[in-house]
Amino acid sequence: MADDDGRTRLPQWKEDFPIRWEEDHYVTRRELAKFLTLGSALLVGANAAVAIAGRARRAKSFEPRRVAAASALAPGQALLFRYPTEEDPCILVRTRAGALVAFSQVCTHLSCAVVYRASDDKLYCPCHEGLFACDPGERGAQPLEGPPERPLPRVVLDVRGDDVYATAVVA
Numbered sequence: 512m513a514d515d516d517g518r519t520r521l522p523q524w525k526e527d528f529p530i531r532w533e534e535d536h537y538v539t540r541r542e543l544a545k546f547l548t549l550g551s552a553l554l555v556g557a558n559a560a561v562a563i564a565g566r567a568r569r570a571k572s573f574e575p576r577r578v579a580a581a582s583a584l585a586p587g588q589a590l591l592f593r594y595p596t597e598e599d600p601c602i603l604v605r606t607r608a609g610a611l612v613a614f615s616q617v618c619t620h621l622s623c624a625v626v627y628r629a630s631d632d633k634l635y636c637p638c639h640e641g642l643f644a645c646d647p648g649e650r651g652a653q654p655l656e657g658p659p660e661r662p663l664p665r666v667v668l669d670v671r672g673d674d675v676y677a678t679a680v681v682a
């Protein structure tokens with residue numbers, strides 16, 4: 512475009528937004544691809560770390576509380592208690608094999624109350640037919656059937672003589 516004097520004029524947009532190529536910082540396609548690849552790898556790694564941390568189970572100690580007399584439960588029997596607060600329903604089970612175990616009674620699907628089913632030695636949620644193992648030790652109440660995907664929090668027990676105490680929750 513030429514002005515009245517016959518000089519070449521820049522288009523208006525180039526005057527408004529001038530590009531100074533000599534000051535520009537060039538990024539090659541290879542550098543951009545490398546940056547995108549590394550960025551994606553970092554995001555994948557961060558997501559994996561968050562997922563692993565979310566699944567790691569942590570024990571939280573509370574004031575020990577006497578739950579029951581150990582002799583009060585025969586194999587295949589259960590009783591309900593609350594721990595660590597009155598708002599936290601739990602279930603103490605003497606499995607058919609004779610082990611004492613305790614778990615939160617709140618289903619990890621939609622929070623219905625699970626019950627002990629002695630016929631198959633499992634914890635059952637009647638709301639949506641959820642089924643949990645009732646194993647002593649680390650594995651605890653893993654989900655077996657139905658919609659629940661996370662295990663029930665485990666209540667750590669300490670048997671002192673004939674007294675059963677709850678001392679911590681592993682969630």
Ligand code: FES
Nearest residue numbers: 618620621636641
């Ligand atoms: S609330 Fe327990 S299975 Fe849905």
